[in-house]
Amino acid sequence: xxxxxxxxxxxxxxxxxxxxxxxxxxxxxxxxxxxxxxxxxxxxxxxxxxxxxxxxxxxxxxxxxxxxxxxxxxxxxxxxxxxxxxxxxxxxxxxxxxxxxxxxxxxxxxxxxxxxxxxxxxxxxxxxxxxxxxxxxxxxxxxxxxxxxxxxxxxxxxxxxxxxxxxxxxxxxxxxxxxxxxxxxxxxxxxxxxxxxxxxxxxxxxxxxxxxxxxxxxxxxxxxxxxxxxxxxxxxxxxxxxxxxxxxxxxxxxxxxxxxxxxxxxxxxxxxxxxxxxxxxxxxxxxxxxxxxxxxxxxxxxxxxxxxxxxxxxxxxxxxxxxxxxxxxxxxxxxxxxxxxxxxxxxxxxxxxxxxxxxxxxxxxxxxxxxxxxxxxxxxxxxxxxxxxxxxxxxxxxxxxxxxxxxxxxxxxxxxxxxxxxxxxxx
Amino acid sequence: xxxxxxxxxxxxxxxxxxxxxxxxxxxxxxxxxxxxxxxxxxxxxxxxxxxxxxxxxxxxxxxxxxxxxxxxxxxxxxxxxxxxxxxxxxxxxxxxxxxxxxxxxxxxxxxxxxxxxxxxxxxxxxxxxxxxxxxxxxxxxxxxxxxxxxxxxxxxxxxxxxxxxxxxxxxxxxxxxxxxxxxxxxxxxxxxxxxxxxxxxxxxxxxxxxxxxxxxxxxxxxxxxxxxxxxxxxxxxxxxxxxxxxxxxxxxxxxxxxxxxxxxxxxxxxxxxxxxxxxxxxxxxxxxxxxxxxxxxxxxxxxxxxxxxxxxxxxxxxxxxxxxxxxxxxxxxxxxxxxxxxxxxxxxxxxxxxxxxxxxxxxxxxxxxxxxxxxxxxxx
Numbered sequence: 001x002x003x004x005x006x007x008x009x010x011x012x013x014x015x016x017x018x019x020x021x022x023x024x025x026x027x028x029x030x031x032x033x034x035x036x037x038x039x040x041x042x043x044x045x046x047x048x049x050x051x052x053x054x055x056x057x058x059x060x061x062x063x064x065x066x067x068x069x070x071x072x073x074x075x076x077x078x079x080x081x082x083x084x085x086x087x088x089x090x091x092x093x094x095x096x097x098x099x100x101x102x103x104x105x106x107x108x109x110x111x112x113x114x115x116x117x118x119x120x121x122x123x124x125x126x127x128x129x130x131x132x133x134x135x136x137x138x139x140x141x142x143x144x145x146x147x148x149x150x151x152x153x154x155x156x157x158x159x160x161x162x163x164x165x166x167x168x169x170x171x172x173x174x175x176x177x178x179x180x181x182x183x184x185x186x187x188x189x190x191x192x193x194x195x196x197x198x199x200x201x202x203x204x205x206x207x208x209x210x211x212x213x214x215x216x217x218x219x220x221x222x223x224x225x226x227x228x229x230x231x232x233x234x235x236x237x238x239x240x241x242x243x244x245x246x247x248x249x250x251x252x253x254x255x256x257x258x259x260x261x262x263x264x265x266x267x268x269x270x271x272x273x274x275x276x277x278x279x280x281x282x283x284x285x286x287x288x289x290x291x292x293x294x295x296x297x298x299x300x301x302x303x304x305x306x307x308x309x310x311x312x313x314x315x316x317x318x319x320x321x322x323x324x325x326x327x328x329x330x331x332x333x334x335x336x337x338x339x340x341x342x343x344x345x346x347x348x349x350x351x352x353x354x355x356x357x358x359x360x361x362x363x364x365x366x367x368x369x370x371x372x373x374x375x376x377x378x379x380x381x382x383x384x385x386x387x388x389x390x391x392x393x394x395x396x397x398x399x400x401x402x403x404x405x406x407x408x409x410x411x412x413x414x415x416x417x418x419x420x421x422x423x424x425x426x427x
Numbered sequence: 428x429x430x431x432x433x434x435x436x437x438x439x440x441x442x443x444x445x446x447x448x449x450x451x452x453x454x455x456x457x458x459x460x461x462x463x464x465x466x467x468x469x470x471x472x473x474x475x476x477x478x479x480x481x482x483x484x485x486x487x488x489x490x491x492x493x494x495x496x497x498x499x500x501x502x503x504x505x506x507x508x509x510x511x512x513x514x515x516x517x518x519x520x521x522x523x524x525x526x527x528x529x530x531x532x533x534x535x536x537x538x539x540x541x542x543x544x545x546x547x548x549x550x551x552x553x554x555x556x557x558x559x560x561x562x563x564x565x566x567x568x569x570x571x572x573x574x575x576x577x578x579x580x581x582x583x584x585x586x587x588x589x590x591x592x593x594x595x596x597x598x599x600x601x602x603x604x605x606x607x608x609x610x611x612x613x614x615x616x617x618x619x620x621x622x623x624x625x626x627x628x629x630x631x632x633x634x635x636x637x638x639x640x641x642x643x644x645x646x647x648x649x650x651x652x653x654x655x656x657x658x659x660x661x662x663x664x665x666x667x668x669x670x671x672x673x674x675x676x677x678x679x680x681x682x683x684x685x686x687x688x689x690x691x692x693x694x695x696x697x698x699x700x701x702x703x704x705x706x707x708x709x710x711x712x713x714x715x716x717x718x719x720x721x722x723x724x725x726x727x728x729x730x731x732x733x734x735x736x737x738x739x740x741x742x743x744x745x746x747x748x749x750x751x752x753x754x755x756x757x758x759x760x761x762x763x764x765x766x767x768x769x770x771x772x773x774x775x776x777x778x779x780x781x782x783x784x785x786x787x788x789x790x791x792x793x794x795x796x797x798x799x800x801x802x803x804x805x806x807x
Binding site for chain 2: 180314315316318319320321322323324325326333334337338340421422423
């Protein structure tokens with residue numbers, strides 16, 4: 001009884017066809033818009049990095065740092081200029097240019113500078129410095145700085161979020177899955193790290209990695225080794241007994257003139273390594289993102305641990321074990337896919353958090369060092385330029401607008417992904 | 428629906444198959460760490476024997492150790508806090524050359540994995556949560572197959588379709604691609620059964636397979652299990668606390684209380700002539716349709732009556748049913764071992780009752796109860 005297989009034709013396939021494995025297609029409209037915006041932002045900011053970080057022909061300064069203080073704090077070129085803006089724009093133009101215009105229209109230089117209407121004024125205005133998104137206090141183009149800053153902010157945000165999600169997921173999931181003493185010890189470690197002021201951790205990480213970079217550049221360790229070896233060779237010539245490293249160290253400490261001499265030779269033998277400017281910038285940024293990522297995985301680990309603890313006691317985990325799946329298989333195939341929701345949500349939150357932390361650390365002088373821009377420190381600069389007499393609104397608005405829109409797009413994508421990966425929500 | 432008591436002609440011919448036990452639980456004792464307090468003795472000296480083609484029902488109230496016994500035989504008891512204190516679970520992995528018998532409690536985790544789902548399969552009480560919500564049911568059945576069979580993905584998929592067809596799921600090809608939430612409870616339980624039976628296990632542990640389902644679906648699922656069990660010469664341990672289900676489906680019944688077996692008999696004897704007061708109380712408390720009563724009998728009414736404990740044959744020689752809430756008899760001869768104050772004693776043909784180890788039973792070393800009884804061979 002109870003077998004309806006005898007008439008398969010009478011039973012329609014209901015929904016089975018629609019539930020395919022291609023869940024990426026179910027991401028939703030807002031998710032698609034978010035992905036589109038993010039893709040555009042990434043392409044624009046990261047794609048323009050070689051240009052913004054590079055320098056113009058014949059110049060040594062990278063484009064993001066290029067500017068003339070005389071043309072500082074000019075509003076976007078499409079904005080209505082007030083008297084002060086006009087005066088500063090004029091001041092930024094070489095007086096020879098105005099002299100030429102005065103000659104051309106047969107008027108005096110003063111008249112040319114004072115004229116606000118007419119062909120002479122227009123000819124002068126054609127030489128004004130123009131910035132699509134305005135300029136900052138040092139006369140640098142905000143647009144270029146936003147592009148460069150976007151590349152750095154997005155890079156740090158994504159990379160730090162990936163590091164924190166990666167470490168946090170694996171750590172939290174292992175702690176919860178193992179349970180018992182392992183769980184206790186692992187989570188107490190997290191508690192201790194939580195208890196430490198995170199700035200301290202970031203500073204420690206940043207200092208440690210900076211020291212490594214310095215060591216690489218100056219080759220100090222290789223030098224020391226070479227000096228010690230030379231001293232041993234020298235001492236062995238005058239001694240019958242074997243010379244230890246300790247003897248060499250003591251001899252060098254007591255004989256600083258000899259040491260200096262060796263040091264000069266060592267520096268010749270191991271000259272400081274060349275490290276290009278972009279490479280140095282990259283190393284600084286990498287240090288920062290390791291520091292941020294290395295600190296912010298703690299929350300992730302706790303979130304994931306909680307999720308795994310509740311999933312672990314679900315019957316389907318038990319039933320997977322009952323069909324003979326190994327512990328690792330249960331973990332990888334049955335637990336992790338169920339974590340996609342919280343992971344995606346947390347990741348979309350971790351990206352803005354990392355961007356904000358980066359700007360905070362940059363403010364403290366640990367992170368992105370001026371003149372290198374990031375959205376966070378551009379906004380911070382913009383805020384300090386805001387005052388009741390002259391607003392310089394563009395310096396605050398554009399960085400915040402880009403930051404806000406990017407974070408919003410990220411949330412859309414996160415929401416879309418979560419829905420797409422939740423089979424119950426798909427239709 | 429076929430009534431359990433109506434003999435099925437084709438089953439009769441195969442009665443000679445049931446000769447060697449499939450699984451034997453001997454003196455199993457499992458305890459759990461309780462953190463601060465003393466260890467909880469969940470199972471204490473349990474003995475049972477299951478034969479192929481037999482439906483072996485384990486009955487008892489919540490927390491009496493039914494599930495722990497079943498979980499132990501798959502080593503699914505979490506350890507720690509759980510611990511196997513004593514005993515063995517012998518399982519016959521094949522019938523050839525007199526059979527290959529293993530002790531399930533002594534197997535390593537990797538050996539155990541080859542048993543789980545392959546030789547012994549389990550279906551759980553909650554079909555709603557027993558399937559992983561993020562995979563299609565096809566993926567999950569195929570996983571169960573590929574873990575034990577050397578099948579390609581395509582072959583496994585086909586085996587999966589056949590398994591879904593066997594459990595009566597319409598349009599198995601299409602339904603393989605559906606997610607668990609697209610199934611009803613009864614259908615999900617069918618999927619669980621398909622998954623459990625896809626590798627053709629020799630023993631099926633059904634841990635309250637129908638508790639979460641309504642009665643009509645219950646009847647369908649149980650009929651399906653009975654059907655598949657007969658087709659495949661499979662043994663089935665049916666864990667339940669529904670005596671109606673037991674009466675309809677079981678061949679042998681084992682009543683448990685507080686981690687021990689209090690009564691063990693074939694289904695007819697148990698229902699016609701219960702010997703332990705607890706079993707009597709259990710049966711008396713079932714309301715009967717068409718039999719008007721103002722109040723139902725409670726178990727307590729039966730087990731609180733000292734006269735009930737004197738009805739066992741041999742009561743005059745000091746053989747009294749074991750009951751954890753009673754003071755042990757004065758002539759108790761406790762052995763220095765788990766459940767040392769208790770004997771599962773044969774009181775009649777095919778009938779065992781848990782009694783105190785008194786003077787008269789001091790040297791009693793009863794073997795595990797052994798009953799190859801099958802309702803289909805012994806219609807009544």
